[in-house]
Amino acid sequence: MLVIGATGHVGRHVVTGLLAAGADVRALVRDPDRADLPDGVTLVRGDLTDPGALAGAATGVDGVFLLWPFFTAELAPAAVAAVAGPGVHVVYLSAMNVRDDQDPALNGFWGEVERLIEASGATWTFLRAGGFATSASRSCATTAAPPTH
Template identity: 40%
Template sequence: MTILVTGATGNIGRQVVEHLVKQGADVRAIARDPSKANFPANTSVVQGDFLDVDSLRNAMSGVSALFLLKAVVPDEFTQALIALNVARSAGIERIVYLSVIHADIYVNVPHFAGKFSVERMIEQMDFKATILRPAYFIQNDLMVKDVITGYGVYTMPIGAKGLAMIDTRDIAEIAAHELLRREQAPEPLPINRINLVGPEVLTGTDIASIWSDVLARPINYGGDNTEGFEQNLKQFVPAWMAYDMRLMGERFLKDGMLPDAGDVDRLTQLLGRPLRKYRDFALETVASA
């Protein structure tokens, strides 16, 4: 019984591989260039790309469970749909898919709409899957770490509604747990969705206050300007992605990113420990600087 991990060289995928290997699972990881991949011992590494169908066929041969993680790219839905079709042809029924929370609400945000479409295809194709719906990644704020520490401003457009930010380490651990649960079940388990949230709902002002405490100097919140956020982001990412992120920020301001009742308790019970807090991330970030 082999678990295939896509997106394995990324932050979350790599951690999923590590958790699975520690649990004694037979893990196969996809990498565009296996010679550059660095995984734990006993990890099988195969060359693969979502747009190279033959490489996917090879990677999915003999696989019993699939972790499907697609990065934000212009053709995200096409790539994921190709992967689902190849998986079905390979006889893979057990899937854990990393989607996004409120995918059915943030309908004008391209990467949310793409992930929601993948969710719909998983249902329509009758896969037995866990659909993980993470909120905003705490580690996204590493992108603005230098602005926080150098200029004293937290610039992410979080707004006043609040986001239930989650640590990527918790996401990876939960994903590995769900993969093992499905892979070890005698029969494929029914489809289910899990919101992945952090233990707190934080506003932009809340986060600035945390950084003020951690750095022992005033940090201000200045992130409601989504137009300025887009223009700044265009220095580092393609224009289409900067616009996508701007649209997401506008939904943060309008709707927030809030958990459903019982989400935190469910995840705490699943992990057997408390969820990691934003303050822990800030302290670790400063300590490692």
């Protein structure tokens, strides 16, 4: 499985879970020396803005976890074409506001990336998530007493 976004808050958990399940994990990273990912992960230097590097990273994988970090889908056609296609299952971290029953133009760039994946010939899973409580464990441990009046 190729994980795109492996060094971020969500991607790190995806990598850890895949390793725990015994999967072969390949991570696309800009700087392998700074990736700080667990042992057992194959690091591949690349970036979503470089379709050639993406295609090389995706060679031979049957699954891709995609986190799209941009606020536009401008680069998405080339990126999706490089990693998705028949025989590949793409798990895309989309957004909860994407709806199948509304005009695609109203779904923003997340919906555009979904449409590109659907058209690629890959099988897919779209995770239409809301916010993630990345600091919840820290704030729970340091909760202050309520103010007194």
